[in-house]
Amino acid sequence: MNSQLVSFVFTVVYEPQGPLWFFKLDSGPERGLGHFKMKWDNALHAQIGKSQCGNGAYVPCDYVGYIKHLGAYFDDDAGLPVTANADIVGPVGGFGWKLELDSGAPKSVRFEQIEVDPATPLLLSIAYPLGTAFNIVAHGGYCTDNADYKCTETFHQVGSVADVRTSLGNAYHVDSIGVLTFRIIQTPKTFVGRPEFFLPQYTDLGRGGHGFALEHFERDGVRLPAFAYGPYLTLDANCPSSGAYCSKSASSYQPEVCPSGYSQTGYDTCTSISDASMGKLFADGTVHSE
Secondary structure, three states, X not given: OOOEEEOOOEEEXXXXXXXXXXXXXXXXXXXXXXXXXXXXXXXXXXXXXXXXXXXXXXXXXXXXXXXXEOOHHHOOOOOEEEOOOEEEEEEEOOOOEEEEEOOOOEOEEEEEEEEEOOOOOOEEEEEOOOOOEEEEEEEOOOOOOOOOOEOEEEOEEOOOHHHXXXXXXXXXXXXXXXXXXXXXXXXOOOOOEOOOEOOOOOOOEOHHHOOEOOOEEEEOOEEEEOOOOOOEEEEEEEOOEEOOEEOOOOOOOOOOOOOOOEEEEEOOEEEEOOOHHHOEEEOOOEEEOO
């Protein structure tokens, strides 16, 4: 992990219409919020509003799995419950999120309504049976390919999680025990390439120069991503399956996110355990001297 010495400046903004306090990072680690909706089991999702996750009438919304931050710091934390109505939101820019479903590794997953700032990487890890192959594709919504715009992008495999983190959002990594890690980015509504795939910024224009590539809300120095209906991401795993899940068990994994001499102290932070002057090492590779 490469590192460089930086300092951090924080600005606090109050939004009375929330009412919410926003902590702006003028420099420093890649902290932010991310969101997506996830679908992987048609039979389960068909129960929403009936026997699962009803709006009122005391219909339960049973837990079918958990998602949490990576690292030993969260070993004793079960994580955020995942239900049939899997609407996931939380802090991003850290070492990544770990998804575990009670019925096993999902064979096919669709991610939609993605909201994440391009400067705050959202990494997701799922353990699969060793030897599983993957096809991960980003899809533009309401899209037709032409010479200027591309509607789909198939992810390519890279050699490390660090390479996934710094990718444009079209890469994945599989480790020696079968853990898949990939980056989820917010793509434009009606295309994913122009024609080459790219990591869109808020200044990028939409298709044909109309509007912006990334929908967002911005006022008084506070900017929030806003999802677009249409674009989505698919993950298909080539594994022996039983219904919507891989039939073989995946390995249990507890990834070590901090290098030697550091102990994890947050979802994106490792702190020196031998020399306080070394300070804190963040997931983006920067070091903050204490």
